[in-house]
């Protein structure tokens with residue numbers, strides 16, 4: 001049962017721990033995210049960022065701790081997988097999840113338009129012209145030519161696939177967006193355009209977001225606050241500029257200086 005006390009945060013995690021057979025996933029992580037706030041989670045490969053993100057989004061079971069999302073429709077929801085069958089509904093409406101590999105977040109056998117429209121169809125919209133119009137509008141917002149509406153994603157470049165995944169997630173007006181290395185695996189120039197686009201869309205809509213990245217430049221551009229992870233633990237957190245310009249923990253200092261030297 002979720003305590004009935006009302007708290008202003010959209011997402012609240014307490015002492016989240018996920019340990020794999022082979023070792024650490026994430027340990028004892030507590031955080032809060034409020035509406036309109038972008039939290040960055042940074043750290044080297046294997047530090048536990050993706051594990052934490054999956055747990056927070058209710059996609060992975062935790063061994064210990066609690067995660068509560070304050071839904072607009074349902075009120076406080078325990079995000080432990082299986083704890084509440086409304087989590088699946090939230091993933092079609094109030095919650096968005098951007099995978100590093102867009103193929104994991106798209107239906108590759110369905111047209112671009114079908115991919116984008118899925119959430120509004122699930123939401124009950126049955127008007128063909130309206131659905132097509134909104135899908136076209138979102139295709140244009142993510143800078144994909146509207147003539148590609150009926151193409152299959154397999155015919156798209158990596159950057160376009162990622163933009164399609166973003167449109168698919170944002171069309172339902174989610175309140176919180178989880179992003180796992182959204183620009184990973186893309187060329188630098190494609191990355192830069194995608195980041196600009198993401199920043200604009202997230203800021204315009206005022207939604208909360210949690211972005212996992214190993215790239216401090218991405219974190220600097222998108223995040224208001226940062227958490228730095230090492231071996232499953234959060235070792236430093238604060239406002240993004242504060243953490244990156246004046247890192248206190250030796251590991252954060254090393255991360256920042258390795259970028260400066262690159």
Ligand SMILES: Nc1ncnc2c1ncn2[C@@H]1O[C@H](COP(=O)(O)OP(=O)(O)OP(=O)(O)O)[C@@H](O)[C@H]1O
Nearest residue numbers: 020021022024025044045046047048049050051052
């Ligand atoms: N399904 C799994 N089974 C066992 N161990 C796992 C699993 N997923 C992740 N791990 C281990 O947990 C640790 C944290 O991995 P995780 O993928 O969360 O880190 P990360 O910071 O996101 O790294 P990357 O940026 O490389 O994805 C690593 O040691 C990893 O090998």
